[in-house]
Structure formats: C-alpha cells, structure tokens
Amino acid sequence: MLGSFFYYTMASNIKIKDWSVEERPREKMLLYGAKTLSNSELLAILLRSGDTRQTAVGLAKSLLNAHGNSLNSLSRSSYEDLCKIKGVGTSKATAVIAAFELANRISGETVEVAPQITCAQEAYTLMRHHFSNLMHEECWVMYLNKQNRVIHKECISKGGTHSTVLDPKIVIKRGVDKLAAGIILFHNHPSGNPHPGEEDRRQTKLLREASSLLDITLIDHIIVSGDKYYSFSENSGI
16 A cells, blocks of 8 residues: 555656656647647646646646536636646646637637639639739749638749749649649739740649649649739630
8 A cells, every 4th residue: 555655656746758758748749639638638738837746737637627627617717716726826827818718719700711713713813913013023822722712822933024933843842731732823924915925834834744743733824914814724724
C-alpha cells in the first residue's frame, strides 16, 4: 500500500518535459493533430504549466473535475470561480476565459460561402478590378477546390508594359500548399488588345502540363484588357 502511494506521488510530480514526446500535449498535437487530444490535454496547453504538486495536465483534470468534467460548465465559470482551484492564478484563469470567449464569438459568426466559378465571365468579373488602370502587366492566380469554389487568389508576378514572367513552379507549389484542385491564370494587356500572343500560348501550355503532373487542373487562362477579356477555355481551349 505504501509502495503504491509512493509510486503515485512520484508519478504525479514528473514534469511534462520528462514525458515521452508522444505523451506531451503540445508535441502530441503537432504530431497527430488537435483532435487526438483529450479535453484535459487541450486545456493543459492553455494553462501552460502546473504547480508544485501536479503537471499542467493534472491541473487541467482538477479544473474539469470541479465542473463535473463538463466543458460547458467550465465555460460559464467566472474568474473568481477558476481561481478557487489550487494552482490557478490570474494568468491561467484569464487564458481559459479568453479561449471560451473566442469559441463563443466563432459560433456567432456568419460563415461566408466562397464564390463558385462556373464560367469565364464569372471569373473575369471577380478579378477585373485587380487590373483596373494598370499600365504594366501583372499575373494573378485563382486557386479553387473540387467544387470550383475560390480558396485563394494572389498576384504572383509584375512586369513591364509588354510582358511579365510566369514561374510555373511557384504557381504549382502554392496550389499544392493550399490543396487546390484547380487554378485559373489571369494576366492583363495594358495595350487594350486581349488576344494572346505566342508567348501567352506557350506559357499556358507549359503551366497546363506541369500542373497536371500533380493532379491540379488548369481550368482557364484569362487575359484582361480594360472591359474586355480573352478566355482560352472559351476559344482555343486549354
């Protein structure tokens, strides 16, 4: 009996940094994702440390136990209630309150549905303002998911009055990073003529072939020129 008590006391005083990597809450989250952590492990990350008697995980368990192991009950706790738990001070109590308040605000936000692109006209309308009154060429890429909803759009290069440099490696790497299923390439012609030149066609072919190697589809290449545009998918095809 005394041996068991001695073992429990020693085990409860082991610092988290002395645990195996897979058992430490932060490292476990980075290795396996936040969803693999228990409520007490997630709470321990907020608390950051325990006290002289227990680890952050032990302190988190004490907090949960005091609230019937209910996150809902814990979320309604006041600053004073939290500080009644031995080992919880101002820093830990305010961190917990802040986390629950953020969760409340998230639940109250209206989720904005990303625009879905079904044709070149829609893509052009969404992007045309980026090219308004430009006297130099810019190259933009729109990244889309499998439902052709916009994930992200960004300018990837700027050039002179007649050309800009397109690096397919950059375009594709960003697409992979964003888990994009499709991309639409845009660039402008300050001259007022939206029709593609030989270099435009060459770059389109190069990007189409390179992106297909990583299972990303080049949906379209749109050349913007004032209130006019040229779509490769609508004309010569991609």
